[in-house]
Amino acid sequence: MNPVHKKFSRRARVATGGAVLAVVALAGFGAVNANASAPATSSAAATSAAVPARVTTTSTHLTIDAATEAAQAALDAAEKENQRVTVAVVDRNGNTIVTLRGDGAGPQSYESAERKAFTAVSWNAPTSQLTERLQQAPTLKDIPGTLFLAGGVPVTAGNAPIAGIGVAGAPSGALDEKFAQAGAQAVGR
Known part of the structure; x- marks a missing residue:
């Protein structure tokens, strides 16, 4: 058995493991919660730029x-x-x-x-x-x-x-x- 494990009782190891799991779970929930509340931005919107009129055309269509x-x-x-x-x-x-x-x-x-x-x-x-x-x-x-x-x-x-x-x-x-x-x-x- 690992010498570190000998210092802690079984009860202490279970309690420590539970605390670690709780912290990991809360951190994951916080990340999901933060993503859910953050406004969505698409990569296209983030990289869009105004196009100068000289590079576009306008066409006429029948209604x-x-x-x-x-x-x-x-x-x-x-x-x-x-x-x-x-x-x-x-x-x-x-x-x-x-x-x-x-x-x-x-x-x-x-x-x-x-x-x-x-x-x-x-x-x-x-x-x-x-x-x-x-x-x-x-x-x-x-x-x-x-x-x-x-x-x-x-x-x-x-x-x-x-x-x-x-x-x-x-x-x-x-x-x-x-x-x-x-x-x-x-x-x-």
Whole structure:
């Protein structure tokens, strides 16, 4: 047995061990309590700094109301000619804002309308014009998410694309594009 243990009785060793455990427990509780009451700071907040205006940009986007109005105008134009189409409006980044599927529109029209809108806003040109560019650059059609068929038109503000409108489901791309133009014109009213 250890000579130090011989000096203390069993009762003294138990009492000392209990006291040590109590001190350790209270210290741990105090640390937890202090952490619980201290305000939380994230490392991102601690290292954030004001960014000068020269390193940021501002972009213009359609409101949901304007996008819905444009989509409805395109759908109304199609319905006047008894065409069953789907209309999609995407923002400058190609994200869908609104899609309206007309009564009786084919199942393929939903994705086609979104892809035409995406293509129009990506190149800031009607998709009917872009189909002509394929003759000089046929690999353009390989870019994911694009569809080089007539029926998509860009919506611009200050000559910069802010949205795309795509229509699909009419018997011709020329009709799809005519209805998409009606939607774009509704934004300007």
